[in-house]
Amino acid sequence: MVLTMSNPTPLSRRPASAVEVPSRNPLIALFALLLAAGVFFVTPAYSQDAGTEGDGAFAAVRKEEFKSLDQEVQALKKEVLDLNRDLFILEEELLFPANTQVAIFVSMDVGTFFKLDSVQIKLNNKEVSNYLYTDREADALLRGGVHRVFLGNLKVGEHELVAFFTGQGTHTRDYRRGATLEFEKGVGAKYVELKISDLERKQQPEFIVKEWE
């Protein structure tokens, strides 16, 4: 038996396609070292201690946050209400500036001889207000309340106010009376009061229209 050994191909004769593979051990070692270093240096940002102490602190922080948020909301609500009020006042000042403003008020004194039902107001022959009074509102007037029945603007000069009072007089008789006032509107607001009072002497109601100075 003859054994033959094939001669290994010399390096110079190895085909070009053959790839020279260097030793992989140093590369693997380097990679492992880098991985370990990464794990070592990238530490968690906070401690992950389990247990009730951490949870309790966290809950307390959240509670504080809610409390401050609630306070902020309340403050915001208050600001909105204040703003709403300021806007309302501004709107009134814009629509009814003091120099042209006219306000008419209704008041009652005693009220034995007259039960107020409605008041109609005409300024310069033009109806500006027609107000129906409920029992509660009439009662409020009797108790000393004053009702601003009209608020408007008038130019400077002569004007005529006519007020009609409708209600029930003595013996539940229907009653309708008028009162007239001619006044001069100057610079500045004008306030007029329509007063209903009892005239004991005549056992009848009296309707007075007067200007506030």
Next chain:
Amino acid sequence: MNMRAIYLCGLLLTLPALVTGASASLDGQAAPDFVLKSLTGSNLRLSEYRGDVVMINFWATWCGRCRTEMPLLDEMYDRYRKVGFTLLGVNIDDDRRRAAEMAQTLGLKFPVLFDESKKVSRMYDVDDMPVTLLIDRSGVVRYVNNGFPPGSEEAYVDKIRTLLRE
């Protein structure tokens, strides 16, 4: 199928959706305040009923459905008035005498108000008869019903009870 029939069917199906009633736009809004003279002679203002559940029913003497509805509403008023419910019947006839006569014939117990000038019915965009609104204790319109279709009475009672419980 005939095209005309198809169009007609389509129109009939969509018509109820188109006719929604303008007062439905008040749903969820504050009920506009008003004051009207009542059958008893006193003036009644809506805002004075704040705190009660209020039903406003717009009606007219020439409205057949109103005549059917009124006795049922009266019964409802009688049942729930003691627990904070009020019903205001607003009549829109040009002549209040006819309305007063009808109210007395029907023996209505709830307040009947007269809106001859149609000021309040315009405020509430009433364009159908009858129109019924339910207002909660805070003065907000919570339910609007145009007409009086079958089942309305049960719906009213249901809504009233819900609002009373609030």
